[in-house]
Amino acid sequence: MVIAYRSKTLNLIIIAKELNYVSEEDYDRIRKVIEKITNKINSLRNYYLSKK
Numbered sequence: 826m827v828i829a830y831r832s833k834t835l836n837l838i839i840i841a842k843e844l845n846y847v848s849e850e851d852y853d854r855i856r857k858v859i860e861k862i863t864n865k866i867n868s869l870r871n872y873y874l875s876k877k
Contacts (some may be wrong), residue, residue, distance in 0.1 A: 831863045 835856070842852040 831859060834859055 838847065838852060838855050838859070841847045842849065847855070
């Protein structure tokens, strides 16, 4: 589920960059933030799944 949200978010930010709504620098920064958040959510999910 997290992967689906991540993919949609990345697609939207790519489109925004291509339409010049965000700069290349902002795109890179946002992409890194998305990666960090996705990794944290996946870690949390894996932790809870291992507790079952």
